[in-house]
Amino acid sequence: MKRILITGGAGFIGSHLCERLLEEGNEVLCVDNFFTGNKNNILPFLDNKRFELIRHDITFPLYVEVDEIYNLACPASPIHYQFDPVQTTKTSVHGAINMLGLAKRTKAKILQASTSEVYGDPEIHPQTESYWGRVNPIGIRACYDEGKRCAETLFFDYWRQHKVKIRVVRIFNTYGPNMHPNDGRVVSNFIVQALKGEDITIYGDGSQTRSFQYIDDLIEGMIKMMNNTEEFIGPVNLGNPNEFTIKELAEKIIEMTGSKSKIVFKPLPEDDPKQRQPDITLAKEKLNWEPKINLEDGLKKTIEYFKKLLNQ
Ligand code: NAD
Ligand code: UDP
Ligand code: UDP
Numbered sequence: 213m214k215r216i217l218i219t220g221g222a223g224f225i226g227s228h229l230c231e232r233l234l235e236e237g238n239e240v241l242c243v244d245n246f247f248t249g250n251k252n253n254i255l256p257f258l259d260n261k262r263f264e265l266i267r268h269d270i271t272f273p274l275y276v277e278v279d280e281i282y283n284l285a286c287p288a289s290p291i292h293y294q295f296d297p298v299q300t301t302k303t304s305v306h307g308a309i310n311m312l313g314l315a316k317r318t319k320a321k322i323l324q325a326s327t328s329e330v331y332g333d334p335e336i337h338p339q340t341e342s343y344w345g346r347v348n349p350i351g352i353r354a355c356y357d358e359g360k361r362c363a364e365t366l367f368f369d370y371w372r373q374h375k376v377k378i379r380v381v382r383i384f385n386t387y388g389p390n391m392h393p394n395d396g397r398v399v400s401n402f403i404v405q406a407l408k409g410e411d412i413t414i415y416g417d418g419s420q421t422r423s424f425q426y427i428d429d430l431i432e433g434m435i436k437m438m439n440n441t442e443e444f445i446g447p448v449n450l451g452n453p454n455e456f457t458i459k460e461l462a463e464k465i466i467e468m469t470g471s472k473s474k475i476v477f478k479p480l481p482e483d484d485p486k487q488r489q490p491d492i493t494l495a496k497e498k499l500n501w502e503p504k505i506n507l508e509d510g511l512k513k514t515i516e517y518f519k520k521l522l523n524q
Contacts, residue, residue, distance in 0.1 A: 222249030304359030384451025388427030416480030418459030
């Protein structure tokens with residue numbers, strides 16, 4: 213049995229990770245300040261003796277004894293990370309320093325949830341880990357993108373300088389149950405709009421592309437990365453290479469929900485990347501990992517989740 217700390221454990225991805233690591237028999241310590249996290253996400257674990265919850269902001273030091281750390285704390289959707297951009301950068305940077313300091317003291321292995329946003333609005337397609345990215349350092353997405361880039365720098369410097377055992381994964385767009393219904397990300401927005409019969413809001417002309425992975429595939433990849441014994445530290449892309457336009461996504465969700473919602477077009481936000489698709493050759497080779505759940509099956513489960521949530 214391992215003692216595992218999950219920062220951001222009450223969020224979308226964190227709550228799935230708590231569930232899976234508890235199922236595997238570990239002790240899970242969930243740390244969250246509930247900025248975007250939700251108590252309902254972790255409610256099912258509260259009576260598990262191996263689960264513990266601490267309300268804490270990782271920009272402040274934390275002294276606990278653990279064997280592994282998954283560092284996920286950080287708002288992930290543009291409306292939330294742009295709400296208090298200074299706090300977003302602090303969470304990524306001060307948060308990384310504190311969690312790396314904790315890992316250094318306890319000799320814990322630590323995995324950083326980095327992001328495809330480190331590639332910015334990319335000039336190469338699909339994106340490989342060796343690509344350095346194209347990020348506007350003073351734009352409205354920079355608090356998130358540059359914060360995550362600096363966190364990667366800190367991880368690699370703690371590894372080089374202090375021999376901290378690190379792992380870095382770059383997560384591409386992920387969706388599934390436990391996403392916040394109002395968090396503004398495209399899959400949750402479109403499903404909620406379709407189920408309520410409201411207009412489906414496409415930003416721009418909908419020709420921008422994304423590649424969406426279902427949450428269960430991501431969790432499998434993150435755990436494989438943490439546990440790999442080859443000392444492969446990354447960074448490694450975790451995403452589903454199945455790429456489509458935002459307009460295609462809207463049409464698919466309308467069809468699958470049988471909704472009467474109409475599509476409306478709204479202005480494209482500043483610095484919105486035009487295309488994004490992971491190259492997952494490295495994850496296949498090093499982790500023997502690739503996503504298994506196709507869009508239709510993943511959307512079906514996510515639509516079921518939001519249907520229940522909206523009927524409560
Ligand atoms: P989320 O917003 O649902 O979860 C983030 C969690 O972190 C929330 O529970 C929030 O309350 C908590 N948090 C935020 N600031 C904190 C702080 N200072 N101290 C303690 N807790 C704090 O988002 P998510 O989609 O679950 O994302 C989790 C991680 O994965 C993030 O680091 C995000 O950058 C990364 N990621 C997610 C995606 C995606 O598609 N969902 C893609 C790339 C990277
Ligand atoms: N830290 C923490 N928990 C620990 C150990 C360290 O939160 O168990 C924080 C501590 O506040 C420090 C940061 O992590 O500011 C970085 O730690 P490190 O040992 O690298 O640096 P130093 O203590 O020398 O500043
Ligand atoms: N988007 C959209 N309508 C929405 C929400 C998002 O058209 O209601 C677009 C957004 O402009 C972006 C894409 O969908 O081009 C993915 O947005 P999301 O915020 O989910 O993720 P990210 O931009 O961080 O990849």
